[in-house]
Amino acid sequence: MQIRYIIPTPIGRMEIIGSDLGIQSVKLCENQSQPIDTGMPQDTMLLEHHPVAECARQLAEYFSGDREVFELKLDWGGAPDFHRQVWAELLKIPFGKTTSYSAIAEQLHNPAAVRAVGMANRSNPIAIIVPCHRVIGKGGELRGYFYGLDTKMLLLRHENPKKYAEQGALF
Numbered sequence: 001m002q003i004r005y006i007i008p009t010p011i012g013r014m015e016i017i018g019s020d021l022g023i024q025s026v027k028l029c030e031n032q033s034q035p036i037d038t039g040m041p042q043d044t045m046l047l048e049h050h051p052v053a054e055c056a057r058q059l060a061e062y063f064s065g066d067r068e069v070f071e072l073k074l075d076w077g078g079a080p081d082f083h084r085q086v087w088a089e090l091l092k093i094p095f096g097k098t099t100s101y102s103a104i105a106e107q108l109h110n111p112a113a114v115r116a117v118g119m120a121n122r123s124n125p126i127a128i129i130v131p132c133h134r135v136i137g138k139g140g141e142l143r144g145y146f147y148g149l150d151t152k153m154l155l156l157r158h159e160n161p162k163k164y165a166e167q168g169a170l171f
Helices: 044-049 051-064 081-090 101-107 111-122 149-159
Strands: 003-007 014-019 022-028
Touching: 003 051, 014 051, 022 051, 081 101, 081 111, 101 111
Parallel strands: none
Antiparallel strands: 003 014, 014 022
16 A cells, blocks of 8 residues: 655655555655645554555654665656666665765776766655665766755755765865
């Protein structure tokens, strides 16, 4: 059974979608006035054990500063293999650290795939959990983020407030 739930976060209301197989999507709501508790079942036993409820708990812990590593089942469904490979690399980026698009392409043994890595980041359906916000330009500059560079900087600053105080201080 697929469940959808909306939670408040410091960057806006986020919608979590998942099934018994795992989390399928975490994204900012287009309509920020959407009700917070959309779609969760009333059965509290199901609520306690469903991946969506666990994701909501872990995101709340992340934003409160009590969690650095997510421990969730992910369900990437029919995503292309290359995207899955990129997302698997994103999961390896430690909390408070960054890497570059070119470094990921090199880790995938395809250094010419820098733009494809960027497109896979943009297609990441599981924001924050699969930390595409931790990918920056080779020279340390912030590069595109689906929710804007201000949100990317906010997330980087949340994870490492001393190092990411200013855009020019990424390395």
